[in-house]
Amino acid sequence: MAWLADSGRSDAVAFLARVxxxxxxxxxxxxxxxxxAVTLWSRLPWGVLVCRALPATVGSDRTVAAAELLASVDGDLPASRDTDWRWSLPAVPGTTVERIPAADVVRVGEAAARTVRTAAAEGVGGRAVGSRMLRDALLDHVPITVTTDGGADIPVSQRLVQAVVRMGFTGSGPRDFVDVRISGPWxxxxxxxxxxxxxxxxxxLIG
Known part of the structure; x- marks a missing residue:
């Protein structure tokens, strides 16, 4: 029996293929x-959790290999790998702090990627820089900061920007927006x- 409704197939394939x-x-x-409804979660290599809601039915919370799930979107769920999920989850959906045009978020992400490519090719200040150092510097940079009603500053790092851009989460139209949300430490x-x-x-990590 298929776990996924037909209407969610293209969304599931896009999510799992990118992961x-x-x-x-x-x-x-x-x-x-x-x-x-089912929320599909995964973790990207730079420590960001990504999720998408889908029209689907599963009997219980379950973890499987992303590649195997991609191969079985039209059939049964693959073998369980629950012990391989080692990360806590935020309480969703959280509280919206700010709304930003999606085009601005995409522009920030693309500009960072261009900077890294230039630095990798030409160096920084005339000196070569390792690819890992470049990656870490990029991901730790905070290009967006928003402020809560209570006056607290919420930094939005490139880790999040790169996640939504590379996962294809942002829309491209003038009416598409991205909400900055908080939930506890998330x-x-x-x-x-x-x-x-x-x-x-x-x-x-859990625990």
């Missing part, structure tokens, strides 16, 4: 989200086609 391309060994967690970018979550100040 598997970024990390061939990634796992995906299917979490029931009400009658006829910060999210919630887009038209999915959300990315990052936990500040520590590891996402």
């Amino acid at each position: 598997a391309r970024l990390d061939p060994g990634a796992v995906a967690r299917l979490r029931p989200a009400g009658e006829g 910060t999210a970018l919630a887009c038209a086609y999915g959300s990315a979550w990052h936990r500040g100040g520590g590891s996402t």
Whole structure:
């Protein structure tokens, strides 16, 4: 029996294909989200959790290999790998702090990628820079900061920006927006086609 409704097939394929391309060994967690709905979660290699809601039915919370799930979107769920999910999850949907035009988020992400390519090719200040150093510097940079009603500053790092851009979550139209959300220690970018979550100040590992 198929676990996924026909109307969610293209969304599931897009999500899982991007996750598997970024990390061939990634796992995906299917979490029931009400009658006829499942939230699909995965973790990107730079420590960001991504999710998308789908019209689907699963008997219980379950983790499987992302690549195997991609191959079985029209059939049964693959073998369980629940012990391979080692990360806590935020309480969703969280509280919206700010709304940003999607085009601005995409522009920030693309500009960062161009900077890294230039630095990798030409160096920084005339000196060569390692690819890992470039990647870490990019991901830790905070290009967006929003302020809550209470006056607290919420930093949005390139980890989140790169996650939503590379997962294809942002829309491209003038009416597409990205919500900055918070939930406890977590910060999210919630887009038209999915959300990315990052936990500040520590590891996402359970326990």
